[in-house]
Amino acid sequence: MSTNRVFKLIEGEFDAHDAAEVLLSVISDKINFHEVQLLSCQERNSGDAAYSKKRFEELRHTREEVTELLREAREKNLKLQINSDIEIKITE
Numbered sequence: 815m816s817t818n819r820v821f822k823l824i825e826g827e828f829d830a831h832d833a834a835e836v837l838l839s840v841i842s843d844k845i846n847f848h849e850v851q852l853l854s855c856q857e858r859n860s861g862d863a864a865y866s867k868k869r870f871e872e873l874r875h876t877r878e879e880v881t882e883l884l885r886e887a888r889e890k891n892l893k894l895q896i897n898s899d900i901e902i903k904i905t906e
Contacts, residue, residue, distance in 0.1 A: 817904040824898040830888035833896060837884070841877045845870060 824836060848870040855863040887894055 819902050819904075821900050821902070822898075823900045824896050827893050827895050829893055830884050833887070833894040834881075834884045836896065837880050838877065841873055841880065845873045845877070848873065 824840075828836065848866040851866040852863050852870065855866070884894075886892075
């Protein structure tokens with residue numbers, strides 16, 4: 815059995831302040847998730863922390879880029895169109 819579903823996570827036009835709230839919240843939650851995974855691996859001295867380390871660094875870099883983009887939009891008083899889907903696949 816294999817099932818794919820797509821859900822609209824974010825859709826709309828936002829001013830820089832609201833866009834920052836939405837985007838940085840999602841990114842921060844993902845960073846926190848991987849921090850917890852890393853700590854859990856360290857405490858148990860087991861598990862492969864390589865993936866969480868890699869994602870943690872990627873997400874920190876993404877947060878920096880998004881923050882810069884938001885700063886530019888705020889300075890120019892521009893709006894941001896944000897569309898984000900999440901695809902969930904159930905596999906056997």
